[in-house]
Every structure is written in structure tokens, then in C-alpha cells.
Amino acid sequence: MQIIDFPKPKMHLFVCINQRDKDNPKPSCAPRITADMVNQLKIWIREQGLTTTVYCTKAQCLGFCNAEGSVAVIYPEGTFVNGIQNLDDLKKLIKERV
Numbered sequence: 001m002q003i004i005d006f007p008k009p010k011m012h013l014f015v016c017i018n019q020r021d022k023d024n025p026k027p028s029c030a031p032r033i034t035a036d037m038v039n040q041l042k043i044w045i046r047e048q049g050l051t052t053t054v055y056c057t058k059a060q061c062l063g064f065c066n067a068e069g070s071v072a073v074i075y076p077e078g079t080f081v082n083g084i085q086n087l088d089d090l091k092k093l094i095k096e097r098v
């Protein structure tokens with residue numbers, strides 16, 4: 001095992017795309033935010049020239065599930081955000097921080 005020598009990003013966004021079964025009474029972040037949307041976000045990040053500045057990773061449940069919106073966590077500050085409605089909200093989170 002060894003440390004990977006790589007430039008540290010300014011921001012690493014983990015986006016919950018968890019989708020529970022229809023029978024599960026607990027809310028989930030998908031289909032409001034999906035794996036395909038996160039892939040689109042990664043393309044947008046590349047188009048903005050932010051490939052080495054912003055990392056974006058799909059995540060499963062981050063533990064703050066709610067019916068009002070999807071959840072993401074932003075590092076390095078470790079800020080959890082809920083109420084995410086769509087791809088534009090994710091772009092806004094990035095624009096506010098870079």
C-alpha cells in the first residue's frame with residue numbers, strides 16, 4: 001500500500017443516488033438525483049475546466065434521507081446539504097465554492 005501523489009482537489013462532492021424499493025417507507029434521493037445526472041455533472045465539470053479542482057463521486061445513503069430533496073456532502077469542510085432538486089442545484093453548489 002502507498003500514498004498516491006496527486007494534486008488535491010479544492011472540493012470533493014459526494015452525491016447520494018440511493019434508491020430504495022417502492023415498498024420501503026423511507027424516502028430516498030433517487031430518482032430525483034440519479035447516477036446518470038452525476039455522470040452529466042462530471043461532464044459539466046470537465047467542460048468548466050475544473051477536472052483537477054472538483055471531484056464528484058456517487059454515494060449511497062448518506063444518512064439524512066428526507067422527502068424534500070436529495071443529499072450531498074462536500075469535503076474538505078464536511079458540509080452536508082439537503083433539499084437538492086436537480087442537476088442545476090448540484091452545479092450551483094460547485095459554482096458557489098470554486
Ligand code: FES
Nearest residue numbers: 016029061062065
Ligand atoms: S437515501 Fe440519500 S441520504 Fe439516505
